[in-house]
Amino acid sequence: MDTLVSVKNVTKTFPVGKTLLGKPDKFVHAVNNVSFDIYKGETFSVVGESGCGKSTTGRLINHLLMPDSGEIWFDGQRIDQMTQAQVRPLRKEMQMIFQDPAGSLNPRMRVEDLVEEPLLIHTKMTKAERMKEVHKLLEIVGLSAKHAQRFPHEFSGGQKQRIGIARALTVKPKLIIADEPISALDVSIQAQVLNLLHDLQKSFDLTYMFISHDLSVVEMISDRIAVMYLGFIVEMAPKEMIYNNPSHPYTQALLSAVPIPDPGRKKERIILEGDIPSTVNLPEGCPFATRCKYCKPECLKTKPEAKEIEPGHVVACHLY
Template structure:
């Protein structure tokens, strides 16, 4: 990682969704999708966000891009608070901040050829001649491994891996500096996943990109991320350099997640940590630590007080009363 300046600084981000009830559809409560989340991403860094389905990872990514409006908190991009921008200013800012979706087929207009799909962002953000657009389309298609002949085809004529290449090209054709990659390989075969991950890493190096990489797959996150944040019920429980978190997990939830990764050697012994109970509803999160009802080390303090995130070693932060 060659860049060290912070490009994205998320501070105390909260995203709540109102629950409507009754005949008159009054707000009767809120889903706490993202709860007091803070982290930074440096230039040319990949920050992995990992956790079980429904923990708030994707909502965090979309809130950062303001595709979902935050309830409170701050999102600084290049020092500018995105939460203070009006919709038109934010739309212009998205030239520098793009999203790669989990399901490329759902995000690509089936009635448009690949060429038209790639031209659309250029028309939105730039005033280019047709020759200028043709040049940019050819450049990005070659960068992601698409041939000129494929530009005249439609999304349904491609495999899942090829469609994800189109989706990546569409996100990168505006030459953004920051990309939210939301489960970009989870819908692909394992054999294709490695190709797409290697493509993303190569493009990051060539285009000097910063990534927020969202996934529930711990092995994928380890492969691509410089640092990682572990989310549970809308909160970041542990954050640090990827190898530090994977080698010395300190939060009981992180330890349980990592214990579930299959070992390469079937004969190797592994102590699987099985969590009891269910994930609480984000519509009625428990008091104290969000993980306390499933934690094998739960104390009285865990049931009453939300643990503060503490830096236990350089760059390694943990929100757990075990380390008070």
């Protein structure tokens, strides 16, 4: 398969403490030595609990943040060392759908102006051509041309997210990074937006990086899944392998928390005990060791290397 995005040993820290001279002396380790590829036309999902570094990873790929070390390649070009001016022509190839649909829409702009804006920046269309494209996109995402004159506050949460999706599609991107795009929506609306994203992927030949904390949502849309914990990728595999054969203890615990829509079926819940390590002072060994029931002495001393336990299934754990 053709690779669209390649992330190689990427690390990102944020300063949180300063010395008397004003120099940073403490750092939050948000993303730690992360590597993965995203193939053209697939949905690659990154899952994990809040604060694990998944949103930061998305922003690094989209060049909203710069990595401390490592390489990020997009469609054959290395982008991690590019300046904002150099990356600007690539902006239309990478679009983002944000978690809070209301927060990503300017409340003072009409919907037609919000959706038109990327066309204004990245194309040489006339005003009439832009408006025609805006009305077409609004209909594609389940709204209508008459909605174009309204302001964002006149719409429901699901409708606002549809406007955000329409705006992301305007410049026909190759990659869409969807950062928790449905977590703020009702369950019934979540299914509608997921179905819409699925249909649009086929129509527009899109590649998705889908960021979520909800494994039941990820199962519906993903081709491959990476599980993150404390800034590390602990397991990565095609969807079927993750759900049928979860191999890392953290993945097993996450899957045990997914509710089953059948009151007659009992499910054994894995309760994680122990403390979550500080992201400022990362543990010397495995980041999950303090909460793992299989913890051995070597887990506390050395970080596990990612190993391929079956074709396409990579796990970072001393059990393998």
